[in-house]
Amino acid sequence: EAGVAQSPRYKIIEKRQSVAFWCNPISGHATLYWYQQILGQGPKLLIQFQNNGVVDDSQLPKDRFSAERLKGVDSTLKIQPAKLEDSAVYLCASSSRTDTQYFGPGTRLTVL
Amino acid sequence: AQSVTQLDSQVPVFEEAPVELRCNYSSSVSVYLFWYVQYPNQGLQLLLKYLSGSTLVESINGFEAEFNKSQTSFHLRKPSVHISDTAEYFCAAENTGFQKLVFGTGTRLLVSP
Numbered sequence: 001e002a003g004v005a006q007s008p009r010y011k012i013i014e015k016r017q018s019v020a021f022w023c024n025p026i027s028g029h030a031t032l033y034w035y036q037q038i039l040g041q042g043p044k045l046l047i048q049f050q051n052n053g054v055v056d057d058s059q060l061p062k063d064r065f066s067a068e069r070l071k072g073v074d075s076t077l078k079i080q081p082a083k084l085e086d087s088a089v090y091l092c093a094s095s096s097r098t099d100t101q102y103f104g105p106g107t108r109l110t111v112l
Numbered sequence: 113a114q115s116v117t118q119l120d121s122q123v124p125v126f127e128e129a130p131v132e133l134r135c136n137y138s139s140s141v142s143v144y145l146f147w148y149v150q151y152p153n154q155g156l157q158l159l160l161k162y163l164s165g166s167t168l169v170e171s172i173n174g175f176e177a178e179f180n181k182s183q184t185s186f187h188l189r190k191p192s193v194h195i196s197d198t199a200e201y202f203c204a205a206e207n208t209g210f211q212k213l214v215f216g217t218g219t220r221l222l223v224s225p
Contacts, residue, residue, distance in 0.1 A: 105155040
């Protein structure tokens with residue numbers, strides 16, 4: 001069974017630029033999560049989807065971050081415009097209704 | 113709201129020595145508990161989990177953790193560590209049925225020869 005796929009693995013941009021990350025969850029997993037992991041900290045949930053609907057986006061900085069999950073499968077997370085403090089690893093995870101969350105390899109974003 | 117505390121940011125240990133990584137959670141409601149491991153430049157991998165039943169859970173590579181409800185703890189232990197166990201370990205909690213994980217700040221395990 002293929003795991004959670006993410007791309008790109010690394011991205012370097014300058015502040016005020018925009019960036020997008022892509023996630024393909026494990027086949028059949030209805031729930032998809034995006035986390036932000038700042039260096040030295042644990043992952044923090046940004047947004048949770050159930051199929052293509054948003055369940056929780058209370059910690060998503062909506063003035064600059066957006067996410068969508070079209071057709072309830074793949075998802076994209078966008079930052080526009082990026083700030084220095086957005087430098088982090090962005091992790092995507094997926095789960096079935098009653099199972100554990102499985103994580104992708106992450107995208108390491110550096111904002112200069 | 114649920115919170116998870118990992119008091120040790122770094123634990124240095126010699127190869128073949130025992131190790132314990134501490135984790136405490138805050139919520140008094142029914143909770144699921146997890147340990148994830150993160151190797152450099154990789155995502156998180158599930159190490160073990162407690163959902164219900166036996167309070168002692170084990171992983172395939174020799175780690176174990178014990179759910180202690182009275183002390184709200186879920187410490188991770190291994191009787192003899194290997195160099196390859198060097199990684200960051202994250203404890204996480206989920207209030208039953210909510211599918212939302214709250215992570216601790218992580219403990220870096222450094223195993224030296």
